[in-house]
Amino acid sequence: MARIGVFICWCGENISRHVDVEKLAEQCAHLPGVRCCLTYKYMCSEPGQNLIREKIREERLNGMVVASCSPHMHLKTFRKAAEAEGLNPYLVEMANIREHCSWVHHDVKAATAKAADLIRMAVAKVRRNHALSPIRVPLTKRALVIGGGVAGIQAALDIADAGHEVVLVEREPSIGGKMAGLSETFPTLDCSQCILTPRMVEVGQHPNIRLYTYSDVEAVEGYVGNFSVTIRKRARYVDISKCTGCGACWNACPNKKTPSEFDFGMGKRSAIYVPFPQAVPARPVIDANACTMLTKGKCGLCAKKCAAGAINFKDQDELITEKVGAIVVATGYKLWDIGKEQENAKLAGYGEYGYGTYKDVINSLQFERLVSASGPTGGELRRPSDGAVPKTVVFISCVGSRDNAKGMSYCSKICCMYNAKHTMLYKHKVHDGQAHVFYMDIRAGGKNYDEFVRRAIEQDGAQYHRGRVSKITEENGKLIVRGVDTLAGEPVTIEADLVVLATAMRPADGVETLAQKLNVGYDEYGFLSESHPKLRPVETNAAGVFVCGACQGPKDIPESVAQASAAAGKVQVMFSREEITREPEIASIDERMCAACFTCVRACPYNAIERAEIRDRAGRLIKRTARVNPGLCMGCGTCVAVCPSKSAELEGFTEQQVYAMVESLG
Amino acid sequence: MTHKQPHPDPDMTTFEPKIVAYVCNWCTYLGADLAGTNRLEYPPNVRIIRLPCTGRIDFNLIVKAFETGADAVLVSGCHPGDCHYTSGNYHARRRWTLFRELLDTLGIEMDRIHFTWISAAEGRKWQQVITEITEKTRQMGPYLAYKRICRVS
Secondary structure, three states, X not given: OOOEEEEEEOOOOOOOXXXXXXXXXXXXXXXXXXXXXXXXXXXXXXXXXXXXXXXXHHOOOOEEEEEEOOHHHHHHHHHHHHHHOOOOHHHEEEEEOHHHHHOOOOOHHHHHHXXXXXXXXXXXXXXXXXXXXXXXXXXXXXXXEXXXXXXXXHHHHHHHHOOOEEEEEOOOOOOOOOHHHOOEEOOOOEEHHHHHHHHHHHHHHOOOEEEEOOEEEEEEEEEOOEEEEEEEEOOOOEOOOOOOOOOHHHHHOOOOOEEOOOOOOOOEEOOEEOOOOOOXXXXXXXXXXXXXXXXXXXXXXHXXXXXXXXXXXXXXXXXXXXXXXXXXXXXXXXXOOOOOOOOOHHHOOOHHHOEOOEOOEEEHHHHHHHHOOOOOOOOOOOOOOOOOOOOEEEEEXXXXXXXXXXXXXXXXXXXXXXXXXXHHHHHHHOOOOEEEEEEOOOOOOOOOHHHHHHHHHHOOOOEEEEOOEEEEEEEOOEEEEEEEEOOXXXXXXXXXXXXXXXXXXXXXXOHHHHHHHHOOOEOOOOOEOOOEOOOEOOEOOOOOEEEOHHHOOOOXXXXXXXXXXXXXXXXXXXXXXXXXXXXXXXXXXXXXXXXXOOHHHHHOOOOOEEEEEEEOOOOOEEEEEEEEOOOOOOOOOHHHHHOOOOOEEEOOOOHHHHHHHHHOOO | OOOOXXXXXXXXXXXXXXXXXXXXXXXXXXXXXXXXXXXXXXXXXXXXXXXXXXXXXOHHHHHHHHHOOOOEEEEEXXXXXXXXXXXXXXXXXXXXXXXXXXXXXXXXXXXXXXXXXXXXXOHHHHHHHHHHHHHHHHHHOOOHHHHHHHHHO
16 A cells, blocks of 8 residues: 655745645645655755655655655655665655746746646656666676777776776777877977877786777677677788887888878878887788788788798788776867868868868878977978978968858867967977967967967967968969958968968767767767766766767867876776666566567667567477666667557656556646 | 637636646756746646656657646657667657657647757746747647547547
């Protein structure tokens, strides 16, 4: 028999001002199944909770309704209070008479009537609630980190240092990501490689880190605590267990004409190559499209020179399965290539800058390589077309960022800072040169950031023009940049030797496909969605999958590192337990009723429903049925709505509960 | 027409529409919470039933609401692409497209069923939607036709 307690909160005056609380209590005391009905000033306070616990004990309640604020606010609070008194927490429901009633309806009579309806619905529901216990699933205390840039490196090292095994997968031949290619970093101008490469070496030597470079995540199966990940280790044609990294092969390679990916096409590399000298692992890889041995069967010089016999032209892709309990996604960003044909016609509008047509119009990452001591020019700034030292350089901000008409609506966040940095690096290398910056606003929020921009302008004499550039043309080896200075109110024309475009930051290629494998949401630009923008910034809505770095949105190095450590922290919290407990409000299938049409299997967004067979002791097939994997189910209830035989059910929102709620309104 | 204006039918002046709203827990429910936090006043005619996702909303629930006397039903969830469960709202939308015709064929007045997307940040939209639906339903009057069918059967 139902023994329901109804507890109505005044919330100070928040509820009692527009809802006649005492009258409401009188009405609710007579609802079917209600044993007692009380009001209190602040139900969530300690005396309020004590009052609830007292009544649970005295009246031996087997269900309760708290009529107060939104369940998003205090459902957990009241469930805990009930649990402390021995009442199953899932026998607690809330009626939201504050956000959905007293705060939005100011007519006392109407608001009180609505509050009574809301409580009646909650009572009708709670009478049909089931006592549930959290689901326990085993846990593999190993983590997968996808992406070996600075965020992935930080996350991997943090988790590994905490004593857990980490599988780090990187698509390029070396870890290091974009940061490994940067010259110096704002706002301190410390050398990027000097900070990063020791961390890369740490990853390479860490006993708890298993590193897969030149590899991709092929498939992800399983669920939180128990993922099974298939990794495609692409054919490298070099056995890295034999290779010593001596360099004889790439020195011998006659084909040195391939544009280097690491230098963003600013330099050349051989067909067998290490992307950069400090690469981890410092082992080469053969570019199968460039190597004449692999394309035409002629050459093989590298194999002849290799004393270790590490070259293997017959190498094949390899598929490896790794079991992990948590996944950290740190796939980073790319700069928008405005010179390429665009997948979306709307994004085809930056042709007027001549990127891809004029050799001396480059993007910011290319500029980083030109000023980097490890770059193709050895740190001496020379422009791509004729190798001359550029005396006038124009930097253009917001190329594709903050542009609703033909670009991305968002701010790429780091460009204001690196533009200031670029003008400084330029001035430090070319003392008689002049840097110009076209900008919309200067966004330099961050510790020592605004001071840094001021330094670029005041000490290093960068000319800042507030305005856009409308067109760039080439005349007699000069780039004619036509723009406007809206502060001076006049058009500006600059004859530049080099133009650097701060194109928008976009998520790395292929992130959408990866997100689909992981069941992680992403926005219209492909940035991965966190679970809550403020309170759950590194979690995703796929349990056990975390995000960090620029794959979640544009951010700089300090932020990426902070987020990576946060994600690693979350993984460690997970790994601090022996098993995982999950909310029990999930779906189940009545296997006696199931007609095995498997509509639910196709509808389930989490692939949480599998096709199962029921067999007798002799192994004879009795029937087929759908079966929910409790480790995977997230409790959305899509299966319940699609099931034609009504054999799917969702705890917490069962057919009985929802129908009872609707019927209570009749 | 607002409820203050006299109506030709004297019964209609006291008519308060009954609206049942099936909303998802993560977007629209929070949007309604936000309307409360921002004290955005709207007519008190709506009764929210919280479900995890619009994907959970079976069309029997809509029929059931009419059966128990609702004059209008609202289904509201996350915007396309924003579903907490990745794709539940797409299922809801697909089902809606299908069942729309079926309900129409059954003779249910389609003007009484509303389908919207309201995000957790759209407290104002919730206020507008509820105000509009309430006024529209008030003008349409009670859903007597359905009640008559129920009585006959």
